[in-house]
Amino acid sequence: MNVQLLLTGNELMRGDTVDSNSAMIAQHFGRLGIDVSRKVTVGDDLELLVSQLRELATTADILVVNGGLGPTIDDLTAEAAARLTDTALVEHPEAVDHLRRWCAARSFPLNPSNLKQSLLPEGASIIPNPRGSAVGFKVRFAECDIYCTPGVPVELRGMLEQTLIPDVSQRLDPDQIRLIQRFHTYGIGESSLQQWIVDEIPDRPPQVELGFRAGAPTLEVKLQSPACAATEHHRFVGRLGSLLKDYIVAESDGSLARTVVDTLKGRGLKMTTAESCTGGLIASMLTGQAGASAVFEAGFVTYANNMKEEMLGVSPEALISRGAVSETVVRQMALGALSRSGADCAVAVSGIAGPDGGTEEKPVGTVWLAWGSAADMRSVCLYFPYGRRMFQTMVAGAALDLVRRFIAGIESTPRYFRDRRLKSPAS
Amino acid sequence: MNVQLLLTGNELMRGDTVDSNSAMIAQHFGRLGIDVSRKVTVGDDLELLVSQLRELATTADILVVNGGLGPTIDDLTAEAAARLTDTALVEHPEAVDHLRRWCAARSFPLNPSNLKQSLLPEGASIIPNPRGSAVGFKVRFAECDIYCTPGVPVELRGMLEQTLIPDVSQRLDPDQIRLIQRFHTYGIGESSLQQWIVDEIPDRPPQVELGFRAGAPTLEVKLQSPACAATEHHRFVGRLGSLLKDYIVAESDGSLARTVVDTLKGRGLKMTTAESCTGGLIASMLTGQAGASAVFEAGFVTYANNMKEEMLGVSPEALISRGAVSETVVRQMALGALSRSGADCAVAVSGIAGPDGGTEEKPVGTVWLAWGSAADMRSVCLYFPYGRRMFQTMVAGAALDLVRRFIAGIESTPRYFRDRRLKSPAS
Numbered sequence: 001m002n003v004q005l006l007l008t009g010n011e012l013m014r015g016d017t018v019d020s021n022s023a024m025i026a027q028h029f030g031r032l033g034i035d036v037s038r039k040v041t042v043g044d045d046l047e048l049l050v051s052q053l054r055e056l057a058t059t060a061d062i063l064v065v066n067g068g069l070g071p072t073i074d075d076l077t078a079e080a081a082a083r084l085t086d087t088a089l090v091e092h093p094e095a096v097d098h099l100r101r102w103c104a105a106r107s108f109p110l111n112p113s114n115l116k117q118s119l120l121p122e123g124a125s126i127i128p129n130p131r132g133s134a135v136g137f138k139v140r141f142a143e144c145d146i147y148c149t150p151g152v153p154v155e156l157r158g159m160l161e162q163t164l165i166p167d168v169s170q171r172l173d174p175d176q177i178r179l180i181q182r183f184h185t186y187g188i189g190e191s192s193l194q195q196w197i198v199d200e201i202p203d204r205p206p207q208v209e210l211g212f213r214a215g216a217p218t219l220e221v222k223l224q225s226p227a228c229a230a231t232e233h234h235r236f237v238g239r240l241g242s243l244l245k246d247y248i249v250a251e252s253d254g255s256l257a258r259t260v261v262d263t264l265k266g267r268g269l270k271m272t273t274a275e276s277c278t279g280g281l282i283a284s285m286l287t288g289q290a291g292a293s294a295v296f297e298a299g300f301v302t303y304a305n306n307m308k309e310e311m312l313g314v315s316p317e318a319l320i321s322r323g324a325v326s327e328t329v330v331r332q333m334a335l336g337a338l339s340r341s342g343a344d345c346a347v348a349v350s351g352i353a354g355p356d357g358g359t360e361e362k363p364v365g366t367v368w369l370a371w372g373s374a375a376d377m378r379s380v381c382l383y384f385p386y387g388r389r390m391f392q393t394m395v396a397g398a399a400l401d402l403v404r405r406f407i408a409g410i411e412s413t414p415r416y417f418r419d420r421r422l423k424s425p426a427s
Numbered sequence: 428m429n430v431q432l433l434l435t436g437n438e439l440m441r442g443d444t445v446d447s448n449s450a451m452i453a454q455h456f457g458r459l460g461i462d463v464s465r466k467v468t469v470g471d472d473l474e475l476l477v478s479q480l481r482e483l484a485t486t487a488d489i490l491v492v493n494g495g496l497g498p499t500i501d502d503l504t505a506e507a508a509a510r511l512t513d514t515a516l517v518e519h520p521e522a523v524d525h526l527r528r529w530c531a532a533r534s535f536p537l538n539p540s541n542l543k544q545s546l547l548p549e550g551a552s553i554i555p556n557p558r559g560s561a562v563g564f565k566v567r568f569a570e571c572d573i574y575c576t577p578g579v580p581v582e583l584r585g586m587l588e589q590t591l592i593p594d595v596s597q598r599l600d601p602d603q604i605r606l607i608q609r610f611h612t613y614g615i616g617e618s619s620l621q622q623w624i625v626d627e628i629p630d631r632p633p634q635v636e637l638g639f640r641a642g643a644p645t646l647e648v649k650l651q652s653p654a655c656a657a658t659e660h661h662r663f664v665g666r667l668g669s670l671l672k673d674y675i676v677a678e679s680d681g682s683l684a685r686t687v688v689d690t691l692k693g694r695g696l697k698m699t700t701a702e703s704c705t706g707g708l709i710a711s712m713l714t715g716q717a718g719a720s721a722v723f724e725a726g727f728v729t730y731a732n733n734m735k736e737e738m739l740g741v742s743p744e745a746l747i748s749r750g751a752v753s754e755t756v757v758r759q760m761a762l763g764a765l766s767r768s769g770a771d772c773a774v775a776v777s778g779i780a781g782p783d784g785g786t787e788e789k790p791v792g793t794v795w796l797a798w799g800s801a802a803d804m805r806s807v808c809l810y811f812p813y814g815r816r817m818f819q820t821m822v823a824g825a826a827l828d829l830v831r832r833f834i835a836g837i838e839s840t841p842r843y844f845r846d847r848r849l850k851s852p853a854s
Binding site for chain 1: 438439440441446450454457462464465466469618638639640700707708709711714715717726733734767781810812814817819848
């Protein structure tokens with residue numbers, strides 16, 4: 001089955017937006033064993049849109065068009081599809097109903113530019129949009145099904161899951177289905193991880209494809225095999241799972257924060273956070289998860305030294321003699337957060353995010369972390385010499401990973417304690 | 428000047444990699460006032476590559492090819508370019524020299540797969556690569572200059588800066604340079620904002636292009652004009668700036684959080700945060716900014732009711748009689764945060780992020796905000812009926828925007844107090 005993509009939007013052409021939608025579309029089709037064979041992106045130009053639609057639709061079985069369904073004048077997809085199929089743009093009652101309900105639920109007035117979104121090519125079938133104002137639609141041209149979808153990622157995802165993928169699946173031979181396993185790992189870089197796998201499992205079956213995708217702060221390892229190689233696939237998944245085991249923080253659509261929340265919940269534990277250099281990022285990663293309130297009651301963002309004293313009971317002597325970025329202070333922060341919140345475990349971080357504040361002994365990128373319970377508090381100094389945002393992201397990742405290991409009872413020392421060590425660690 | 432892009436790589440087609448290179452290329456050309464008119468992405472397939480090269484090169488003045496220059500068998504760009512231009516692949520001494528030096532500097536052996544990178548179309552001119560092993564090259568076909576560049580972003584950037592952009596600049600007429608103005612706004616949706624602009628400034632000069640880009644939580648308005656229309660451009664920028672004034676939270680590369688930090692700094696003020704439903708997101712947006720420590724000393728993440736009492740001194744009576752999501756509680760949270768942190772102003776939020784916890788009176792999406800100083804504390808109930816993450820993002824945006832308005836002395840009532848009101852607000 002030949003699947004192609006047409007993306008539209010001036011923002012994509014000008015580099016204002018990095019396109020992540022086509023990756024999402026490709027991943028959804030990839031799970032059905034279908035590669036996208038060509039992807040074309042054009043700006044908001046009606047002539048160009050029509051000519052590209054024609055060109056792609058004549059070589060594809062399925063063409064997914066993304067973007068240009070919004071209410072503004074530069075949203076041209078419906079008009080282009082109408083020109084292509086030589087039909088009129090007409091008001092679709094189903095789309096008007098959707099818009100009315102959508103606006104009513106939000107107490108928004110339904111204005112003329114909203115209503116433009118219900119003008120679709122005559123005969124088009126509607127693709128429902130449970131998450132936004134624009135409906136999608138499907139038209140047929142030259143043996144090709146053309147699915148027109150919105151540029152807002154969450155709306156696109158809804159349409160892929162509810163309509164496009166089920167639609168396409170029905171047309172597939174079951175042997176085409178591809179087996180996919182994703183492991184999200186924390187703590188080993190891409191090239192080291194690849195080398196480790198090659199060294200330890202040199203006999204990877206040729207049908208099992210191995211790929212890596214760097215996220216922040218995690219790294220995804222993806223295994224992909226044709227359905228006919230199910231035995232080899234599952235055996236290799238098992239071997240890789242055993243090799244990476246302590247570094248696997250989640251599978252499939254999971255995440256490190258999700259795993260921490262679920263593990264805490266499963267064990268009936270509560271945690272708290274005491275953050276200096278990450279400034280609330282760890283707390284916000286946790287509370288971004290539905291159900292976080294069952295395991296997280298309070299977090300302390302103590303950016304200034306006097307706030308570390310007042311909010312967490314850190315001793316002024318330790319701050320003066322050891323400095324805010326020190327083992328003593330970060331342990332006192334964690335213990336203070338524990339006693340003030342009544343939580344079972346805590347993580348505390350204090351480091352130098354930069355761009356200012358570094359010294360020779362404690363350069364920008366240095367961070368002390370403490371994690372554990374009142375009876376079993378641990379600490380480490382790590383070094384993430386990146387820009388401010390990446391530093392904060394990597395420190396928050398380490399903090400959540402250390403809590404994950406602690407509550408799951410993983411006692412092995414992670415490799416990043418060695419890899420991320422300052423040569424002469426600040427004490 | 429017509430510029431087009433051809434990207435190649437199976438990883439791009441499968442969604443394993445999100446393509447950020449084409450945004451980088453577009454941004455570099457955009458600064459010269461040149462739009463990229465079409466972008467095509469294909470997998471590592473020789474026939475398809477040759478046919479796409481031919482098609483794009485016959486309509487473009489400049490074609491940038493990205494990817495496929497590496498040492499492995501699926502790197503096909505040089506071969507495709509040789510086929511297109513009907514030349515042989517020959518070893519380029521300049522490329523061999525580069526590879527030798529590159530490997531020697533790293534004590535790598537120069538192996539046959541490396542050497543493959545010096546096989547380029549006869550007559551191609553070399554594009555130096557200061558940051559990697561693969562050299563780029565330029566060939567000409569059908570009036571089009573074809574620049575072949577590597578997929579590794581840092582190497583691509585080097586070639587753009589050192590060779591492509593200087594090369595292309597020389598061919599440009601200075602009048603082609605485009606004038607660009609960006610306003611980041613908060614509080615008005617895309618369609619309402621467009622309608623407002625059309626209603627209030629109906630006579631937009633045709634040379635001034637108006638575009639919108641939805642960020643979260645801000646919306647960017649971008650004005651773009653040819654250099655020859657400078658007078659019209661600056662006049663329209665002035666008029667639009669006056670119209671949107673209280674809604675403009677930043678310009679150019681700024682952001683809402685950056686503006687809040689800078690405005691606080693400029694006035695010698697400090698702020699604090701008391702967060703329930705946003706769980707640390709507001710604090711982390713502030714502390715994501717370099718220099719935040721001058722204006723932000725502490726933040727309180729009080730997710731549970733008893734933590735609102737203990738950390739912020741919220742009265743148990745208010746929590747029982749009014750509930751955690753209430754005007755009384757959110758004001759007490761803000762005042763508690765002020766007195767405990769010693770900051771000059773505070774923002775507090777308490778709402779229902781969902782998916783659970785909504786009631787008929789206070790549905791998921793309801794939030795109470797309080798902001799201001801001890802002497803001048805304000806509050807409002809807003810309604811953001813979205814998913815959990817989007818709710819948190821929008822609430823954090825409102826919180827920062829309200830602080831921005833407060834410290835800047837903007838006294839007009841924002842439209843979103845009306846648009847975002849629950850029909851029967853919880854009190």
